[in-house]
Amino acid sequence: MLELPDYPWNQLAPYRELAAEYPGGVVDLSIGTPVDDTPQVIQQALAEAANSHGYPTTHGTPAVRQAIVDWYARRRNVTGLGIDDVMPTVGSKELVAWLPLLLGMGADDILVRPKIAYPTYDIGARLVGATAIAADDLSELTEAERARVKLVWVNSPGNPTGKVRDVESLRQLVAEARDLGAVVASDECYAELGWDEFDGQVPSVLDPRVNGGNLDNLLSLYSLSKQSNLAGYRAAFVAGAPNLMPALVNSRKHAGMIVPGPIQHAMVIALGDDEHVAAQRELYRARREALRPALENFGLTIEDSVAGLYLWCTEGRSSWQTLQRLAELGVVAGPGAFYGTAGQSHVRVALTGSDERIATAVERLNSSAAR
Numbered sequence: 067m068l069e070l071p072d073y074p075w076n077q078l079a080p081y082r083e084l085a086a087e088y089p090g091g092v093v094d095l096s097i098g099t100p101v102d103d104t105p106q107v108i109q110q111a112l113a114e115a116a117n118s119h120g121y122p123t124t125h126g127t128p129a130v131r132q133a134i135v136d137w138y139a140r141r142r143n144v145t146g147l148g149i150d151d152v153m154p155t156v157g158s159k160e161l162v163a164w165l166p167l168l169l170g171m172g173a174d175d176i177l178v179r180p181k182i183a184y185p186t187y188d189i190g191a192r193l194v195g196a197t198a199i200a201a202d203d204l205s206e207l208t209e210a211e212r213a214r215v216k217l218v219w220v221n222s223p224g225n226p227t228g229k230v231r232d233v234e235s236l237r238q239l240v241a242e243a244r245d246l247g248a249v250v251a252s253d254e255c256y257a258e259l260g261w262d263e264f265d266g267q268v269p270s271v272l273d274p275r276v277n278g279g280n281l282d283n284l285l286s287l288y289s290l291s292k293q294s295n296l297a298g299y300r301a302a303f304v305a306g307a308p309n310l311m312p313a314l315v316n317s318r319k320h321a322g323m324i325v326p327g328p329i330q331h332a333m334v335i336a337l338g339d340d341e342h343v344a345a346q347r348e349l350y351r352a353r354r355e356a357l358r359p360a361l362e363n364f365g366l367t368i369e370d371s372v373a374g375l376y377l378w379c380t381e382g383r384s385s386w387q388t389l390q391r392l393a394e395l396g397v398v399a400g401p402g403a404f405y406g407t408a409g410q411s412h413v414r415v416a417l418t419g420s421d422e423r424i425a426t427a428v429e430r431l432n433s434s435a436a437r
Contacts, residue, residue, distance in 0.1 A: 078401075081393040088396025093427040095416040096400040098225075098375045100295040102349060102420075105342040108294060108332050115331035122327035124319045126154040126303075130330040133337040134303050138286075141340070142257065144272040144305075146279055151308045153315055154325040154333060157300040158255055158289040159186055162219075165251060165285075166190045168317050169310075171216050178204065179219040181408045182227055184253070187219050200406055204242045215248045223256040223268055223373030226405050226414035230264045230373050236276040240284065248283070249310070255289040255302075256374035258343055259350060264372050272306050282309045292375060293343045294336045301325070301333050350375060353417045353424045360431040361415060369412070377415045378402070388413045395430040 078096055085092040125131070131149040138144035155161045163186050166177055173195040179187035181200045191198035197214075201207060207215070220239065222231040231239070236252075243250045252271035260268040269276060272286045289302035304314070318324075325333075336342075358368055358377060366379040366388070381388055385401035392399050392413070402412030419427065 078389075078398065081389050082398055084390075084393040085396045085398045088394075088430075090396065090426060092396055092398060093419060093423045093430070094398045095419055095423075095427065096398045096414075098292070098416045098418050100291065100297050101418055102295050102346065104295045104298075105336075105339075107339055107342065108296065108336050111335035112299075112328050112332040115328035118327040120327070122324050122330060124153070124324050125315045126152070126325065127327075127330050127334075129334050130154055130337075133334045134305060137337045138270070138272065138305060142270040142273065142286075143275075144270055144286075145274055146281060147272065147305060148308070151281065151311050152303055152305040153311065153318070154330055155287075155302045155304055156323060156325055157291070158253065158287045158302040160323070161287060161302070161304055162186045162253065163190045163193065164323075166194045166196055166217060168314055169217060169249060171196045174214060175216040176207075176211055176214040177217045177219065178207070178215055178248075180221055180224065182224070182402070182405045183219070183221060184225050185404060187221075200408075204239070204246070212246055215243075215246050218243045218248050218250045220250060220252040220271060222252065222254065223260065223264075224370070225253075225256065225374060226376050226400065226402065226409065226412075227369070227378045228256075228371035228374040228376055230260065230268055233269045233273065233275045236269060236271055236273075240271065240277055244283065249285065249307070250283065251285040251287065253287050255287065256292060257288065258293040259347060259375060260373040261351070261354065262372045268373055281306045283307055285310070290333060290336050293346065295346065296332075296336065299329050299332060301329050301336070303333075349421075350417050353419070353421070356428050357415065357417065357424055360428040364431040364434060366413075375417045376400075377417070378412055379415055380412045382411060385410055385413055395434055397427050397430060
C-alpha cells in the first residue's frame with residue numbers, strides 16, 4: 067500500500083483549540099477557503115443546467131472550452147490557443163497531484179518545484195515514485211539531475227509567498243526547460259489577484275512574450291475557486307501544450323475524471339463575467355490593506371505578498387512560535403513549515419475572513435502591539 071505523510075493541517079488542532087478560548091472566538095486565517103457568497107449569476111447558471119441527464123464529456127463542452135480560450139485572450143494576453151488545447155478539471159489540486167502520472171513519469175525521473183511550495187507538488191512525485199527537487203532556478207541542479215528532469219512546476223503568483231515571476235523570469239525558465247526537454251506546468255490560480263506593481267498584470271506561461279508563440283510542453287492551470295468563490299464547485303481548467311493535450315484528455319477519459327455538466331455550464335457564465343471578479347478583488351484589497359499594518363504593528367515583517375490571498379510574514383523565529391503568539395490572541399495562521407524548509411520561520415495569513423473577522427483580528431493585533 068502506498069504510504070503518504072499525514073495531512074499537515076491536522077497539526078493545527080491545538081492552536082485552533084487555544085484560539086477558540088479567546089473572548090469573541092477564533093479568527094481562523096489559516097486556510098484560503100472563500101467565505102463570501104458565490105455570485106448569484108453563477109448560482110443561477112448552475113440551477114439552469116440542473117436537468118443534466120446525460121454523461122458530460124471529459125474534454126468539456128465546446129462552450130466551456132471557448133469560454134476558457136476567450137478568458138485567456140482577454141485577461142492573460144494569450145494568443146494562439148484553440149479550443150482543442152484546453153480542458154476543464156475537477157479543481158486544480160487533482161491535476162497538480164496526478165499530472166506526473168498522466169505524463170508517464172516514473173522512478174528514474176525528476177520533478178522540480180519551487181523551494182517554498184504547496185505540498186501537493188511533492189505528493190504528485192511520490193505517487194509515481196519520482197524524485198522531487200526544490201529549486202527556484204534550474205541552474206541549481208547538477209548535470210546528472212538536469213538530465214532526468216521531466217517536469218518543472220512554476221507557481222506564480224506563489225502560494226504561500228505571493229511572489230510573482232515577471233515575463234523575463236518566465237521566459238528564461240521556459241528556455242532552460244526546453245533545452246532539457248522538460249514540460250513546464252504553471253500553477254496560476256491566483257492570477258486575477260495581483261496587488262502593488264502586479265495589479266492586473268500577472269503574466270502567464272502561455273503569454274507569447276514568454277514562449278515566443280510556441281505553446282508546446284507548456285501547461286497553465288487555473289481555478290475559479292478564488293476569483294469567483296467557487297471552491298465548492300471544483301471548477302478549474304488546464305490549457306496549452308497542443309502536443310500533449312490529446313493524450314491528457316484520453317487518459318482522463320479512461321480514468322473517468324469528468325467535470326459535471328452543470329458545473330461546466332456555470333464555468334461558462336463565470337468566465338464571461340469580469341464584473342463579479344473585480345468586485346471580489348476589491349473586497350480582498352480592503353481586507354489586505356486593513357490586515358497588513360496590523361500584522362506589522364504586531365512585530366511581523368511582510369515579505370513578497372504582491373499577489374494572491376495571503377500575507378507571508380516572519381518575525382525571525384520558528385513558524386510554531388509565531389503561531390503560538392497569534393493563537394493567544396485568538397488568531398490562527400498557517401505555518402510556513404508546511405511549505406518546505408525555506409519557510410520554517412514564516413507564517414501565512416489568509417485574507418479569506420469575513421469583514422467582521424478581519425476587523426476583529428486587526429483590533430486584537432493592534433491592541434496587543436499597544437500593550
